[in-house]
Amino acid sequence: MSVNTTLSVTSKGNVSGNPSVNDYSGTWDPALIAQLEEHATSPYEREELDSLTSISPESIEAQISANLPAPTPPKSATSPELSKKNASAIVEYMRENKKDTITFDELTNLSQDPNATAEEKAAADYFTQNPAQYFLIETRDDLREDGRSSIDNFQQVADGNFSIASTDEMNSQLAAATLATFMVTHTPNIETTDTLSSINEGDLKNLAADPSNPNTEAAAQYFLAHPEVYKDIETTDDPRPDGTASVPELQEYVSKE
Known part of the structure; x- marks a missing residue:
């Protein structure tokens, strides 16, 4: 089993990925994590799951902010x-x-x-x-x-x-x-x-x-x-x-x- 931990930002500003995540302010779905743990057959897979559950909304927000382009300065009025x-x-x-x-x-x-x-x-x-x-x-x-x-x-x-x-x-x-x-x-x-x-x-x-x-x-x-x-x-x-x-x-x- 391979767990895809790639995150993306939805059009509403929430974080989505695979496995799925609750709303931006939440955490990983415990039920889904439990199901995945049942089928984890190797230490490597369990380690991947552990790393998933350790990701906090704050760390996700920091990562998103770091990747945002710098704002373009507004054009000033002329006279x-x-x-x-x-x-x-x-x-x-x-x-x-x-x-x-x-x-x-x-x-x-x-x-x-x-x-x-x-x-x-x-x-x-x-x-x-x-x-x-x-x-x-x-x-x-x-x-x-x-x-x-x-x-x-x-x-x-x-x-x-x-x-x-x-x-x-x-x-x-x-x-x-x-x-x-x-x-x-x-x-x-x-x-x-x-x-x-x-x-x-x-x-x-x-x-x-x-x-x-x-x-x-x-x-x-x-x-x-x-x-x-x-x-x-x-x-x-x-x-x-x-x-x-x-x-x-x-x-x-x-x-x-």
Whole structure:
């Protein structure tokens, strides 16, 4: 006879196994254990049964808790005021540590650094929990997203020269920056290295239906759902709407929002 002592957690949070167990707060069914002991024919089988009855609900709970995944920290709320405040803290940190640039990974490390001040950790948390905020800052001077931002970019936000809207959900500023970045890094023709200088409504429809790049997909969907915003952008250089928006027009819109 072989006794299976594998435990599992039921959908109700109780513990189940084979042999069966009473409710989570109980112990192994004595009647079942007695029946199994009657048929145990070797010292090894009896030893297995002894080990079963010695398992307490507390030890089971500890084992379950140890195997639970760490909770994901909640996404924090964003606002222009919070972006300005936290950018200022990052600027101070970079100055004190003589850093001209800072990467997203370095911000992640800073948020977990026991030697960092509470203000520094909170600021790093803000940008790592809201990567769209960092994206808008790091692509401020160079649309080619590389995960690295200069101190000057953070300084512009801290000084209020570049206001970042809430990125709790897709908005016009984030959508414009996302499309601009896509355009300067995307090469539609594999035979050349030419990127997109402009984008039209047909391109938006294609991007909105392409799940391979979720961020670009969401940005395109935003403009299709808000045609008045897209018209405002595409008529920046020419008041006669033609459905085509350029990279400079998208960049200018990001800066003025």
